[in-house]
Amino acid sequence: MSMRKIILCTLLLSTAACTSGPNYVRPRPASADQATFVTALPSATATTAPDSTWWRIYEDPVLDALIERALAANTDLRAAIANLKAADAVLGEARNARLPQTMISGQATYGRTQPPLFLQGDRFTGQGGIQLAYEADLFGRVSRSIEAARADAAATDFARAAVQVRVVAAVTNAYLSACTATRAIAAVRSSIDLTTESARIIALQERAGSAAVLDVARAEGQRAEARAALAPSEDARQSALYELAALLGLPPAQVPEAAARCGSAPGPHRPIPVGDVAGLLQRRPDIAESERRLAAATARIGVATAELYPRISFGASVAQAGGEGISQSRGLVYGLGPLLSFSFPNTSAARARIRQSEARTEAALADFDGVVLTALKEVEQALSGYGTSVRRREDLAVAEQRTEQAFRLADLRYRAGSIAYVDVILAQSELVRARLALVEQDRLVASNLVILFRALGGGWTPAPSR
Secondary structure, three states: OOHHHHHHHHHHHHHOOOOOOOOOOOOOOHHHHOOOOOOOOOOOEEOOOOOOOHHHHHOOHHHHHHHHHHHHHOHHHHHHHHHHHHHHHHHHHHHHOOOOEEEEEEEEEEEOOOOOOOOOOOEEEEEEEEEEEEEEOOOOHHHHHHHHHHHHHHHHHHHHHHHHHHHHHHHHHHHHHHHHHHHHHHHHHHHHHHHHHHHHHHHHHHHHOOOOHHHHHHHHHHHHHHHHOHHHHHHHHHHHHHHHHHHOOOOHHHOOHHHHOOOOOOOOOOOEEOOOHHHHHHHOHHHHHHHHHHHHHHHHHHHHHHOOOOEEEEEEEEEEEEEOOOOOOOEEEEEEEEEEEOOOOOOHHHHHHHHHHHHHHHHHHHHHHHHHHHHHHHHHHHHHHHHHHHHHHHHHHHHHHHHHHHHHHHHHHHHOOOOOHHHHHHHHHHHHHHHHHHHHHHHHHHHHHHHHHHHOOOOOOOOOOO
16 A cells, blocks of 8 residues: 555544543532522622732732742742643643654664674674654544643642632731731730839839738739730731741741831721622632543543544554675665554453543542532631621720720729729729730731632632643
């Protein structure tokens, strides 16, 4: 058969090729009919979809710079990017199977190779050749392999996006925690100054004979209690700064100075965008990753199914052999023709691999459904937690105002001699506790807001399709 006829037959067979296994259809979650979230949205939220750069809602240049640095240097994100490069390389390897496979070989030897015996001494022999093979993808084994590799690469990209979402949320939370802790330290020191001044006044009154020793002891105990609250706040601040340094890929000794100087946590300057359920299902990278894993598992059913059918390759080879002496042949050797491999009638192993692939696809579908349910659960929990913390913060702010008023009135009445100093001590203790509770609640509100943004899947932008 001439070369032209062989090429023509190959093209015809490739054109008529069919694809084995089921064609993938994206599953539709049962929750897709749900339009809005179950939990009532807090008054500070909006139904617009959250932006991919949600942290800019704080309008804090320091936070913007920290996140930009983390996206470039975070170790978890660097590992995820390396995994994506490996997945892209696997996809390139799978695509290469569509091309003709070539191999060049060469060999040279020196020595005595074969009779006749009258040829004395050693001599050089050598050979070299070129081989070319092309698989006619009649039953879709190669195309399904490429489909699976493409889905795996996309899933790895979404896994990288999920890491980016976590990193952005962790950097924001660490920064806000450090700022809140600095504010807590200032509140504790204000309480220390207040109790110190009260203890000084009581000591002077005791020396003048107008106050009892018991009042002095109570005032000193109140000051010691206020000072005891300083160490936990300082520890919380340092822990948050060290966490932030690690997220930026820095050692603890290189805590960013801008973050260390933050004295008060920034708050959102506009309503918080929440969006709807449909947007959430498209925005969460873990849902997209699970869906692509399901697509890859479905494609591998086709790869396994193709093993039930013959595998046909067309090959050609050209070789040159030669050597010294009249016994060594020299010349060009070539070959051209198809190669058929078929496991028939023993297809038990192939059918077992099909069952394995089908079972893995069922598991991937169950995982996809579970990821969707988890995403909805996390958003509802985050909405509930954020709304509750905001309402509690409003009540604690009122309590802090009232306890401060009560302390001022108690101090005035004590100076007027109408109440005992123990009443002042109680009012002062309530004020200190109210201040610290309000600061801690501010930290919780900020943390819950970050949790909400993370649950909504913000913090990444889709990459170009492969």
